Amino acid sequence: MRKHHRKVLLTLISIILLLAVAACGKKEGANASAESEKKVLKVGTTGLVYPFSFKENDKLQGFDVEVIEKVAENLGYEIQWQLADFSGLMGQLESGKIDTVANQVAVNAERQEKFNFTGPYAYDGTQILVREDNNEIQSVEDLKGKTVAAVLGSNHAKNLETADTSGEVKIKTYEAHDGTLHEVEFGRVDAYVSGRNILSAELGKIDLPLKMVGEPITFQEVAFPFVKEEENDALIEEFNKVIDKLREDGTLKEISDKYFKEDITVEANN
Numbered sequence: 001m002r003k004h005h006r007k008v009l010l011t012l013i014s015i016i017l018l019l020a021v022a023a024c025g026k027k028e029g030a031n032a033s034a035e036s037e038k039k040v041l042k043v044g045t046t047g048l049v050y051p052f053s054f055k056e057n058d059k060l061q062g063f064d065v066e067v068i069e070k071v072a073e074n075l076g077y078e079i080q081w082q083l084a085d086f087s088g089l090m091g092q093l094e095s096g097k098i099d100t101v102a103n104q105v106a107v108n109a110e111r112q113e114k115f116n117f118t119g120p121y122a123y124d125g126t127q128i129l130v131r132e133d134n135n136e137i138q139s140v141e142d143l144k145g146k147t148v149a150a151v152l153g154s155n156h157a158k159n160l161e162t163a164d165t166s167g168e169v170k171i172k173t174y175e176a177h178d179g180t181l182h183e184v185e186f187g188r189v190d191a192y193v194s195g196r197n198i199l200s201a202e203l204g205k206i207d208l209p210l211k212m213v214g215e216p217i218t219f220q221e222v223a224f225p226f227v228k229e230e231e232n233d234a235l236i237e238e239f240n241k242v243i244d245k246l247r248e249d250g251t252l253k254e255i256s257d258k259y260f261k262e263d264i265t266v267e268a269n270n
């Protein structure tokens with residue numbers, strides 16, 4: 001009788017163990033399935049340019065960062081960030097290592113030959129910056145014979161080249177925006193061309209003897225670029241729907257006001 005009870009007990013224990021293993025297997029399978037269904041968007045940014053993309057307390061943040069995070073959230077994507085200098089990011093985008101770039105990428109003819117763009121989520125202008133005591137530079141015409149700093153591969157360097165029809169401006173390029181303000185401050189270059197939005201934000205944050213002069217060289221749209229592949233067409237369309245939604249419900253303006261105290265997401269009257 002005892003042997004019979006022992007056999008029954010062992011059988012019950014075996015059944016319980018088998019059910020437990022089966023349950024774990026199902027749980028692990030469900031988790032694996034959920035993981036495989038996660039949509040990942042590989043996004044490049046510099047992480048060096050306040051207030052668009054910068055790190056504070058080791059956390060990546062900024063205007064462009066928040067905008068694309070909102071877009072990704074609405075579309076059910078998880079963002080995988082890739083940090084590099086600007087020219088490196090555009091190279092990674094072209095080679096397919098990342099899906100898009102969130103770093104004030106202005107739309108121009110040269111870039112449109114390689115990439116398709118979403119609709120604009122912001123607008124910017126190429127602005128001249130000089131020392132506060134410099135009163136001789138007010139326009140591109142005044143930059144003739146001068147040395148002007150610009151970020152390598154940036155839209156602003158291209159805009160200055162286009163505006164300098166006589167080819168008399170010496171453009172000195174730098175790998176990143178960080179530090180170029182001090183090049184102007186210490187007189188190592190005569191001026192610097194960059195985005196009006198970023199210069200306005202930085203001059204309001206830091207105390208440097210610098211000023212913006214004249215009207216922007218040009219105004220352009222800022223958008224998310226994608227490699228020209230058929231599979232990206234549908235994604236661009238999805239992005240556009242969300243960007244329109246975020247503009248209509250005031251989210252874009254809210255993010256812009258947070259970093260600029262003004263709305264850079266609507267086209268300026270120029």
